[in-house]
Amino acid sequence: MDGEISEYVIEARNLRKEYGEVVAVAGIELAIRKGELYGLLGPNGSGKTTIIRLLTGQVQPTAGSVRVMGIDAAAHPVDARTGIGVIPEQETPPSFLTAEEYLRFVGDIRHVEDIEEQCDWWFSYLDFDDARTRLCKDLSRGTRQKLMFAQAFLHRPPLALIDEPLINLDPVMQRKVKDFLMDYVGAGNTIFLSTHILAIAEEICTGIAILNRGELLFTGSPAELRERHEDLERFFLNLISGHTE
Amino acid sequence: MAFGTLFTAMLKEEWRMHSTMFGDLGFFLFPVILTVFAALASLAVPVFIAVMPPGTVSAAAHLFYLIAGVSVGSFGLLGREVMNRRFGQASLLAYSSRSLPISERTIIGAFILKDCLYYFLFWVAPAVAGVAIGSLVVAEIPFTAAPLLLVSLGLSFFLGIAAAFFLSTVYAWSPRALATAIGFLVIAGVLFAISGIPLAKAFLPLTFYTAPAPLPAVMSVLIILLLAGISIAFLNIDFPESSRRYRSRLPVLARTFAMTSSPCFVAKDFIDLRRSDGGMGKIVFSFLFPVAIIWLLLTILQYFIPGLAPGIIFAILLGVFTSTFYNWLTEYDLFTTYAFLPVTVAQVVRAKIESYLILNFIPVLFLLVAIPFFGDARLFLPALAAFAGLSLYAVGVTVYLCGLTPNVMLYDARTFLLYIAAIAPFVLILIFLSIPSPWYATAGILLVPAGLALIRKGGERHTSFAERNF
Numbered sequence: 001m002d003g004e005i006s007e008y009v010i011e012a013r014n015l016r017k018e019y020g021e022v023v024a025v026a027g028i029e030l031a032i033r034k035g036e037l038y039g040l041l042g043p044n045g046s047g048k049t050t051i052i053r054l055l056t057g058q059v060q061p062t063a064g065s066v067r068v069m070g071i072d073a074a075a076h077p078v079d080a081r082t083g084i085g086v087i088p089e090q091e092t093p094p095s096f097l098t099a100e101e102y103l104r105f106v107g108d109i110r111h112v113e114d115i116e117e118q119c120d121w122w123f124s125y126l127d128f129d130d131a132r133t134r135l136c137k138d139l140s141r142g143t144r145q146k147l148m149f150a151q152a153f154l155h156r157p158p159l160a161l162i163d164e165p166l167i168n169l170d171p172v173m174q175r176k177v178k179d180f181l182m183d184y185v186g187a188g189n190t191i192f193l194s195t196h197i198l199a200i201a202e203e204i205c206t207g208i209a210i211l212n213r214g215e216l217l218f219t220g221s222p223a224e225l226r227e228r229h230e231d232l233e234r235f236f237l238n239l240i241s242g243h244t245e
Numbered sequence: 246m247a248f249g250t251l252f253t254a255m256l257k258e259e260w261r262m263h264s265t266m267f268g269d270l271g272f273f274l275f276p277v278i279l280t281v282f283a284a285l286a287s288l289a290v291p292v293f294i295a296v297m298p299p300g301t302v303s304a305a306a307h308l309f310y311l312i313a314g315v316s317v318g319s320f321g322l323l324g325r326e327v328m329n330r331r332f333g334q335a336s337l338l339a340y341s342s343r344s345l346p347i348s349e350r351t352i353i354g355a356f357i358l359k360d361c362l363y364y365f366l367f368w369v370a371p372a373v374a375g376v377a378i379g380s381l382v383v384a385e386i387p388f389t390a391a392p393l394l395l396v397s398l399g400l401s402f403f404l405g406i407a408a409a410f411f412l413s414t415v416y417a418w419s420p421r422a423l424a425t426a427i428g429f430l431v432i433a434g435v436l437f438a439i440s441g442i443p444l445a446k447a448f449l450p451l452t453f454y455t456a457p458a459p460l461p462a463v464m465s466v467l468i469i470l471l472l473a474g475i476s477i478a479f480l481n482i483d484f485p486e487s488s489r490r491y492r493s494r495l496p497v498l499a500r501t502f503a504m505t506s507s508p509c510f511v512a513k514d515f516i517d518l519r520r521s522d523g524g525m526g527k528i529v530f531s532f533l534f535p536v537a538i539i540w541l542l543l544t545i546l547q548y549f550i551p552g553l554a555p556g557i558i559f560a561i562l563l564g565v566f567t568s569t570f571y572n573w574l575t576e577y578d579l580f581t582t583y584a585f586l587p588v589t590v591a592q593v594v595r596a597k598i599e600s601y602l603i604l605n606f607i608p609v610l611f612l613l614v615a616i617p618f619f620g621d622a623r624l625f626l627p628a629l630a631a632f633a634g635l636s637l638y639a640v641g642v643t644v645y646l647c648g649l650t651p652n653v654m655l656y657d658a659r660t661f662l663l664y665i666a667a668i669a670p671f672v673l674i675l676i677f678l679s680i681p682s683p684w685y686a687t688a689g690i691l692l693v694p695a696g697l698a699l700i701r702k703g704g705e706r707h708t709s710f711a712e713r714n715f
Contacts, residue, residue: 058584060712077712078587086585094578096520097513101495108499108509109586133490135520 006070009034009159009190010055014064017050017214024050026214027064032192032207034158037185039201040194042211043240048194049089051211052161055192056086069159082110085152085160089194092144095137099128099147102136103154110155122150125180126173141168149177153184160184161192166200178204202232212240248355251347255359263656274658276371283372287379287386294385296550300455304444305538306394307401307451310369314405317364319413350477357410357473361403369398397454400465404450407472414476491520502603510596511603517577528573529607535566536611543619554683556619560612560628561675561689564635565668567608571601571640572651580649580711590711591704594644598700601640608632627687631675634692635668641699642667648707 012030016023025047032038042048053059055068057077066073073080093102100119107115123129126146131139139147145168152160165181166174181191182204195201201208202222210218217239225232264273293302377391416423437447445455449468452461498512505511518525539562543555574597580590612632616625646664647654654660671692678685 056585058712078589081585081587088581088585092582094513094517094582096517096577097495098491098493100493101516104493104495105509105513106586109588133492135489135491138489 011067016063018062028216037191038207039205046211047214085157087152087162089163093136099131106151159190163194252355279371280375283375284378291385310398310401311405314402315409318406318409397450400450403469407469410476411472505599507596511600514600554679556616557679557683557686560632564632565639567636568639570604590708594704631686631689634689637696638692641696645699645703
């Protein structure tokens, strides 16, 4: 039944995605509890972005099931995307809207009541008020990343799925974003982030999964690894090279 | 990197860009279809020759290829913006001066040459092949026509490409200078029309076709080289980062379009049209040219073919051409821009159709002028019914076949054939219906529900396609 109460905000069972003969995701199992800052790690082309697209109902699975906030994302993709925030890996905001117009545009789609205040807060918090009246196509990559970050949290979603959130940001802004993510999770929300930067996962994630060639090789937590005196980078490299060989 | 290596790589890039979108066979079939169409059109040449003033068919063909050259040249530069969103700037060789030791002049030179050769093979040669086939069975087409056309249509086409590159260079230096140049061309065109000088004397590729001699061909080549040479010599590419600022228009426009299902999407469409290169004027002008040609042809034809209701035929064809507004509306975004938000392709399509319906006031204004011009203002109602039916039906067919990417999908041979097959019968039926009485064209209104059904089905179809293949 859709919308049923579950202890997990994300549940993927035997989730598989094929594009012709290419297996992008090879039947994975994921169960993520509320309040986690969960990191999906993997080398380039390992299937991280496809998993985010599957979890957000942007693409239909070849097999298996996926529930997000209790909603079957394959059967009801729009409903699934309504209650969550998403930062896609590559997508950029529309070329001919200004940064402020884009936030208002997303605010309208997501029915954000206090859009004026939200815009002011985000332009100020991420320090890009200067971009407010400039067209999205004229923004630098870093500023576009800030804009995409703001749009994902505009409606204060209980779950956000974010693909490489720190890419193109300077160290000061990276710190700010990491602090924001930790505070957001501290307030009872959940973050699912995909990255190939291991240091981020080690620093802020409460749970991690390591993916290679569409297969989940490990699920656990950085704390668990620390208890085993494992360094995440060495552990990751051993795991990936062992799997690749 | 040697010029030859760059040129060959650009040719491969152009082919792969198209074949990635349609498949090798899908894109390869496009020139084959063009040959078939040209061969079929050749069969109708005796009819055209009988009803039209001499030289009209060849003049129209040469002007068509001049315009085709301008549009290929324009797309080569402006359309890169569209391709960039699909493939990324770094993937195009035209941007390799950023990362490789190649000058922009070398690149633009190879680029112009590549566009000329590639599109000559895809646009000009197949059509001439069709005429060559036609000349085997149609006595009115001499055997010498095909080789002559290969040269003269090719020159028209290259002249169009060179002119587009020249104007783009002028624009790069100063948009005001471009406006002046276009103004000068318009004035020259008007003066030429008034002067009564035959087109075959003034338009050199056509001069070569009508009276084959080396001079007009050599002169044409010199003009093409001059325009291309100036474009390269005065090239000004600095990849500028615009610092222009804009007042927020979205909330105001969204309130204006509050009666639509998605005011923000409709507002965004109008902002895209307004702020992209050429502003709203590009829609009017891109539409003006084919409409002016139809108007002119009908003005002539009504004296040669008795029983035609030119106002009604104008309305029918206007309906079909109006559907190209949808191509403009879908040019500035891809669904991937929205895929992570709680919207479907069907919702975006619906908003685009609402924007389309608003834009339909432009052709209705044309209709208001055209119907009295063609002789009987009382025929406005059947003309409006035929226009509305065709406009909605043709856009419905476009949505059903192409979803949100008509600018890309209509180059697929199969899709293009289906598009023609779905629209042409209704155009012909309405034209034939209007011959016994122009009022019968009112039946065109019956195409409105068909168009609406196609839009709904098309939205669902492309939503499901996006979810399977994104």
